[in-house]
Amino acid sequence: MRNADLLNVLKHMGRHYDSGIALGELARRTGWSRFHLHREFHRRTGETPRRYVERIRLELAAAKLVASREPVSQLAFGVGFSNHEVFTRAFRRHFGCSPARYRAVTRAQPWHDARQERVALTRAISPCVRLFRMSLDPDPRKTTMPTLSIVRQERPEQPILYIERRVAQNELQPMLAECFGKLFGHGHQSGLPIAGWPIARYLSTGPGLWTVQAAMPVTTPVTGEGEMQAGTLPGGPLALAVHAGPYGQLSETYAAMEKWIETNGFQIAGAPWESYVTDPGQLPDPADWRTEVFWPLAK
Numbered sequence: 001m002r003n004a005d006l007l008n009v010l011k012h013m014g015r016h017y018d019s020g021i022a023l024g025e026l027a028r029r030t031g032w033s034r035f036h037l038h039r040e041f042h043r044r045t046g047e048t049p050r051r052y053v054e055r056i057r058l059e060l061a062a063a064k065l066v067a068s069r070e071p072v073s074q075l076a077f078g079v080g081f082s083n084h085e086v087f088t089r090a091f092r093r094h095f096g097c098s099p100a101r102y103r104a105v106t107r108a109q110p111w112h113d114a115r116q117e118r119v120a121l122t123r124a125i126s127p128c129v130r131l132f133r134m135s136l137d138p139d140p141r142k143t144t145m146p147t148l149s150i151v152r153q154e155r156p157e158q159p160i161l162y163i164e165r166r167v168a169q170n171e172l173q174p175m176l177a178e179c180f181g182k183l184f185g186h187g188h189q190s191g192l193p194i195a196g197w198p199i200a201r202y203l204s205t206g207p208g209l210w211t212v213q214a215a216m217p218v219t220t221p222v223t224g225e226g227e228m229q230a231g232t233l234p235g236g237p238l239a240l241a242v243h244a245g246p247y248g249q250l251s252e253t254y255a256a257m258e259k260w261i262e263t264n265g266f267q268i269a270g271a272p273w274e275s276y277v278t279d280p281g282q283l284p285d286p287a288d289w290r291t292e293v294f295w296p297l298a299k
Contacts, residue, residue: 132198155235
């Protein structure tokens with residue numbers, strides 16, 4: 001399966017997650033057999049099509065449980081479950097507690113005021129959380145100007161929950177897919193105040209192993225768990241570039257940023273990071289993808 005086929009399948013699934021999605025229908029969209037589609041979908045996303053749809057439904061349901069007082073049975077129908085009992089069993093398997101218990105515990109947290117934003121972020125991020133930094137099949141329609149803009153900004157510190165790994169460059173995408181899935185899954189299960197799109201921070205790069213942090217921004221500092229560590233992205237002055245197009249061209253934007261920093265008399269003061277602000281599943285054309293790149297500057 002080409003990545004373009006996968007993205008088109010995900011776009012269809014993202015639009016129809018609340019209704020029945022037959023594997024045969026998805027296979028017809030790609031021209032592959034149902035067996036081949038199932039195998040390739042799992043290899044690329046780490047989930048079966050059925051599990052992918054169920055996860056999206058449950059994560060959106062969890063966000064809505066906190067954001068509204070909608071009855072659980074009505075909410076279950078709204079995200080695509082056939083009845084309250086099926087929803088409750090699936091929710092308990094995924095989150096380890098009943099929907100009512102999850103609602104009560106999460107609404108009692110001090111950050112519950114961010115709950116409406118969490119619904120919007122869940123709706124946008126859950127379908128594509130494992131797709132960022134995906135390499136694409138060669139496309140002759142190469143974006144000629146991937147860097148749309150570069151500006152200097154002042155930003156406050158940003159609390160994050162992150163996983164740090166040492167990986168080869170060709171292992172970056174599967175590493176980010178795995179870690180983003182863990183971070184955002186943990187965020188939903190624990191009711192954490194997710195504050196934005198996934199982030200990759202590059203502490204060191206080179207011809208050998210890279211040291212990379214996959215991070216989830218949160219509205220307030222949280223406690224780490226296992227390999228997930230609590231930290232912050234530095235505040236203060238930074239260079240912000242908006243990159244347009246596939247992730248494979250991000251090196252051109254980094255080069256443009258370094259030149260802009262030198263030309264304007266600034267100095268680099270820390271490791272850069274990327275924020276992936278476009279859902280590749282909803283916008284399968286790479287020309288529509290946007291990535292924000294941040295580079296701290298000396299004060």
